[in-house]
Amino acid sequence: MKGFLFDLDGTLVDTAIDMIAALKTLAAENGILINPDYNQYKELITHGSRAIVVSIFGHLDKNSIWLLQQRYLQIYQQNLTVGSCLFDGISAVITKLDNANIPWGIVTNKPAYLAQPLVDSLPQLHNCKVLIGGDCTLHSKPHPEPINRAIKSMPINPTESWYIGDALTDITAANAAGMNSAVALWGYLSNTDKPHNWHANKLLTNALDILEL
Template sequence: MKKHKGVLFDLDGTLLDTANDLGEALNYVLKSKGLKTVDREIYRPVASDGSKGLLELGFGDRLCEFDFEQLRVAFLDYYQENIAIHTCLYPGIEDLLSSLDDLNIPWGIVTNKPEYLAQILVPQFSQFKQCKTLIGGDTLPERKPHPAPVLFAAEKMKCAPTDCIYVGDAPRDIESGNRANMHTVIAQWGYILNKDECKNWQADVITLNPLDILATIK
């Protein structure tokens, strides 16, 4: 098996469980409009879709009655002020990142979360201090599933794309990595409603445990 020299990760649903803070932001906006809030088990599978996906979920057919941009700004403002109240690392992530650091394997983050929010969130976790690059959804003109963000991240890490692993929990993550000729890994612990669909994403590997990723490096 090929030994890879760098690892890139999605953020929400891959490294961090951010669903409850994102859901709180959604419910804040819904309550401000006098609408019913959304239960955790309903919004969690949609958390990777960010403000747009969550607002579409919460408002449903009534979304057209409101100014979407105003809703989005209210959502993001609330989320920014409450960005790491409930957010935590997934089990195994701390050990995985520590192992990569010990092996001198560079790693970074490529997310569709707006860069300014990612730059606020990531420093909240000391386990991320060795992160070599952080690419947000608006860092470049293109965002995942376009390959440009992951290619840019690999370049910043001075790692050839074919020597990189990209780990994510959504089809757009795997498409982005595949289009960049990276080794793609599905983080099945993330926000995946129907885990049986993962086999259709054309990833190289499906993992249940973050530490399994080390098998392609050590």
């Protein structure tokens, strides 16, 4: 059966506003006033919470950064649905897939304890067949293990199906799992990213392009 698997942050949902707000709060708690630029900091989201914390506290030792990362996650967990929303076109895409009885799921490196309530807060995503978080398997993307688990759980035929994400780790994992892969160019790519070199099957300019796959 054909199906779709999606990355979460930067592909289905724009979470940058809430993740940047959590960083601003963390900085303020430590006596640092910042006014983060959305376009600058959204690029860090692909690299996870540690990279976000290091952007402000990189001068500290590893243990201090780890403690700040845990506090950052606490702050974010308390406010993860304040400003986050679906990217333009995603609602229409999901509706089309649901109406056509095409199964779809989510494979993200975001921990499940954060990803699940985020998904639950968005009614358009309630027909998600499987949600694999970064803490659900021994390995996370770019390893294919979480995608392989989702494929078996749904189940779908990987050679007929698509994985869509906005990072090299997404495409590497999808290719290793034997899926067709597509880059979500509307996501959190940086100016130094070169998606044309990621060996994806497709580059998608906007979410509605998914309906052409």
